[in-house]
Amino acid sequence: MTAQDPTALKQAVAAAAIEEIRPHLDRRTILGVGSGSTVNCFIAALAPLVGEFAGAVASSEESAQQLRALGIEVIDLNSAGTLPLYIDGADEIDHDFAMIKGGGAALTREKIVAACSARFICIADSSKYVAQLGGFPLPVEVIPMARSWVSREMVRMGFSPVYRQGVVTDNGNQLIDLHDRMLDNPRELETAINQIPGVVTNGIFAHRGADLLLLGGDNRVERLSPRAR
Incomplete structure (x- = not known):
């Protein structure tokens, strides 16, 4: 090895x-x-x-x-x-x-x-x-009807969101990948993103x-x- x-x-x-x-x-x-x-x-x-x-x-x-x-x-x-x-x-x-x-x-x-x-x-x-976390894009699983709304909220939080086209999760939802921001406080950010209506959960495991x-x-x-x- x-x-x-x-x-x-x-x-x-x-x-x-x-x-x-x-x-x-x-x-x-x-x-x-x-x-x-x-x-x-x-x-x-x-x-x-x-x-x-x-x-x-x-x-x-x-x-x-x-x-x-x-x-x-x-x-x-x-x-x-x-x-x-x-x-x-x-x-x-x-x-x-x-x-x-x-x-x-x-x-x-x-x-x-x-x-x-x-x-x-x-x-x-x-x-x-x-x-520090953040070099890898942060995935967010979203209800399909909320994808654009959640993306706008992510821009407001300082991220550059990218819709992961062609991908449907096992739960029937869509994914947004968040770029261009390091995660200063993963626990607080995990909670904050999950509070946005339309977010199922995000990929921070803190x-x-x-x-x-x-x-x-x-x-x-x-x-x-x-x-x-």
């Missing part, structure tokens, strides 16, 4: 996540599983553990299909209750373990599953670990950040805890 090999980094952090969760699995365990290319590697790495846990709640239809293909039962969150573990990636994660997520359009379901999980394990490569980061880079995977809350 090298820092220049993204696939190897993703496979390495996926393997580290398997080692992290394996001691906590039993026949009653229901995992929360996120979405994205790094999580795809994690799902593939779950194959040898099929039968050692009850099933999984998936944060996207794509992840659900991949889990079912391995013979892992996909369980509705309403039936699962509180999940012991949620494994997901990030588009950016800062040193307090606040994140920007939603590059793959699954932010709302990811945020719901994260909120219902006792422990959130983030798996990412070192390029995603940043001093109120419910990660509890553990498995960070791949320089031929190793680091196991990091958040600096603060």
